[in-house]
Amino acid sequence: MDEGLKSELSKQGVVATNLQELYNWGRRNSIWPLNFGLACCAIEMIASTMARYDMARFGAEVFRPSPRQADLMIVAGTITKKMAPQVVRLYNQMPEPKYVISMGACAISGGPFKQGYNVLKGIDRYIPVDIYIPGCPPRPEALIDALMALQRKIDAQQLTGDSRPRHLNADEPSEFTVPKFGAHDLEPPQNPVVWHAPLVQIALAEDDDSGTA
Amino acid sequence: MKPDSYLPIVILLLGAVGFAVTPLALAWLWAKNFSPSKPGHDKNSIYECGLESTGDSWVQFNPGYYLYAIIFLVFDVEVVFLLPFATAFTGFGIGECLAMLVFILLLIEGLAWAYQKKVLTWT
């Protein structure tokens, strides 16, 4: 399907496409997010669905209350350690194909509340995240920009071959272990299957540290 | 073709059923060899706002609900009977209308009895 032929045909009003493009086109234009606001970012998420920033133009304004009918989980707000098991269980209960947008500084790395004893330092410790949006809170336009980035990512997915997405790949897990409540912290504190942090070399000398990521 | 042959109806029927079944079949074929099903413990567990669902939903509840459901069912079935009557309404004389009136009044009388017994009012 070379591009020249396709653009020529489309000039005459004929749309030529292959199965993969049709599949991706259908899925990326109706992503239903899970109604899942945690904190301040949730208000910007609601504002992005309202009249002015209107996420309905991207087919994503249907906020489903139950995970059974949602295929995108926008983690908007601070994930506390008391809420983390619920977030992972909701992710597990979502049908494939499912995506995660980690919206706001708190969802990425615990954000300003990182030093809190009850704050999980980022949701990518337990579930795989597709798009990160920095900001505290990110503007509604930033969320729409992230949704467009997610749509581009879906569009580029291959149906077969080894680079096919998680939900088309039998040996990729679609569920991740739900952490338990321990006496001092969540057990396990993070999920090694998902969490691969680069080792930050901290020189053990007291004063100057050359923390190079 | 004989004027009263059923062939066109059968073709239309097949077309309609085919129109409904083919996307489902395609989706089933797609799911079978493209996207593997991955059931799991959490995915199959009951969804209760993100929590582990405890307790049991098969509990004895107020009989009022059951009565409400039954009375609704009666009138639902009544509408099913009214349907053929309504479609061929023009061809009927007085007799048929009276018969249908009696049928409807019988059910209304049942409803009046239920209302008088205070089954429908909700404390």
Add this chain to the structure above:
Amino acid sequence: MTLEPLKLELEEKVPGCGLEIISNPSPSAQHSLLIDPEHAVAVAMYLRDAAHLRFDYCSNVTGIDWPAPNDAGKAKLKDMEEDLEQDEADCATAGYLEVVYHLYSMEKKHGPVILRMRTCDRGLRVHLPSLVSVWRSADFQEREIFDLFGVIFDGHPDLRRILMWDEYTDHPMRRDYVEPDDYEYEPTAHDEVLRKTMNHYAK
């Protein structure tokens, strides 16, 4: 609402209650009244029901942790690795936990009367009387103090943890609370956070 006449009146109305005025050096001049736990409910009942006082609204209930002065400084700068079992034991209970009540009157619209109650020490089983029977607004706030400071309120109808999960055993708002360490990825660690990251990597 000066405290001296109120103190005298309370001592006369509630016999035997030891009252003490704690002066507040800051310009806000909100002095407070230290009451002993035994007569707390009686004093509170009087403050609420007396005709000319009518303190019917308990606005704020706060828990404060006062470890003994010597170890307060030490608790802050103490290096985590040194083990101080012997010191740990006695300095954990030195000092006291304090609960502060801010009372206002919605009827008479007059200003705050601040009551303070102190526990005998900072151990894990310290008791104070609950004032929920007098003001229901103290309900959730006392549960929060129980959850974060570990003060057990006698007479509280439903004393459970309100903010942390039930299996949690620590009292995190105490000054000597040591956080569980999960510092794998701290790219901008400096001073306090750097020390925690180094402990993590040292293990």
Add this chain to the structure above:
Amino acid sequence: MLGVGILKGLTETARNFVGSYFRKDRLTTIQFPEERAPRIEASRNFPFLVYDGPDAMAGLRCVSCFICEKECPPKCIIIDKSTDKKPDATGKLQFYPAEFKIDVSVCMSCQICVEVCPFDAIKMDTDFELSTQNRFDDLLWPKLRLAKSNEYYHEIHPTEAAAVDADLAAARAKAAPKPAAPVAPVAAAAAPEKGTTA
């Protein structure tokens, strides 16, 4: 009569619906990617380091005094002081940051670093399209990514940039007469740039 209230409500929505054909202010949707909201001048998202003159690394105003690192509430700035010194705009020899990193995934864009910086070296940017798929590489911004020119600063915050430049020029003028000779070219470089402000 029952139903009047609902009718009044329906007329309200009808008036809004019909009105949207005539009065443009009832159409509030901004079609984001194609049509952008009018730029609000004071808006802030993440900090950036301002540099004067052509070369980014040499022109950095930051003298790595660690004030912003200490004052930052979520502690997401980290600076390594350089060993040698370089002349800054007024010609005085100052340190410069060997490495200046901001962890954008922790920053709460509260602009306290801008408020406490005595050298006007760090200002707030307005760019918000920063969503990435890779957290560890794209959200820890090194000095190279943070450094932006003073012209850019004039472009996004015109009035504030003009005020800052006026103070800097005054400071340079006050410091300039002592070492008059060697500093002339630098002052000259600063002067025309002041001229370009709108």
Add this chain to the structure above:
Amino acid sequence: MTTLAEAPPKSTLSPSASNGDTQLLEVSMGPQHPSTHGVFRMDVSLDGETVVKLKPIFGYLHRNHEKIAENETYLGSMPYTDRLDYFCSITNNWAYALSVETLAGIVVPERAEYLRVITAELTRLQNHTCLAGFLMQDMGASGTPLMYAFREREKILDLFESLTGARMMCNYMRFGGCRVDLPAGWLEQAKTVVAAFPKFLDEFEALLNGNEILMARTQGVGVLSKELAINAGVTGPMLRASGVNYDLRKVDKYGIYDRFQFRIPLGDHGDVYDRYMIRVLEMRESVKILEQAMRDLPEGLIQDPKTKVRNFKPKPGEAYGRIESPKGELGFYLVSDGTPRPYRFRVRPPSLINLTILEDMCLGRNVADVVIILGSVDIVMGEVDR
């Protein structure tokens, strides 16, 4: 075929329960629920549809603001107060600034006081419109009232963004005044927004007040008596809906509220409809305050020059400052030991304490009413769990 869903555990219909009495259904309107305005959980036991027991459970957004504040300087905690009640960041800032000013005895210049009143009343406007929108959303009118409310809120957020730089997290107040003065043209823009607001309120009231469905569902629902409200420490519009005349702007007369003429609306039934109407009437009063404040806004300093921004060390002591935030009485209790870091930083959360009597209001009502009663309490989880 793998088991699609485990068969429900052996039903507990033991013969003994067959004497006709009903069993209670334990259900939790859990942390992720469309009606709970954030991560708030209620364990409800239902007899059929009527609520028999309701236990609120908090802590799912406990972000340890008070512990973090103990390791921050006084200025460093100011942006954290934006995230307490993330609908009204400026009134949070004001409460914190007010209590630090009572702690350290700082005098605020005239113009800064006026700026504080103007921005706080704008916050109250956008908070009450959002509440009315979300309350209608809880009632099933999904979309229309919320769209109208957010259309007005965006105009006010534009004002905040052009003044402070951020839509929701303004970080606008400092100890002894405000951080930045009004940019050129801001006052005219604000005057047009405030002038257009009563017309929007008429539109909103025409859309909602007379609506029979709204009246049928909210009148007489979740009634709160005056004595129980006072004893349970309920404050703000909920308290005034039960008829108690207690508004800190008139009682404490903090800031310069005694210079403005405005009235305090009081309800007499104390049900959900009264709470909705109180907030709509309070919006009209806020518009009056705004007009008066913007009319005689003086020139002058916006920050007390003597207070240091960095390394601010108040003398040892303690102070409790409180203001009338749109949710109720928001107070900050600060204990300082002379170091740049507060020794104890306590926030008095109006939303949490207003929830004390949620169970009393919901007993005997059915589940749909619980959703509306919770909506009328107007909670924001950032402030409830801190």
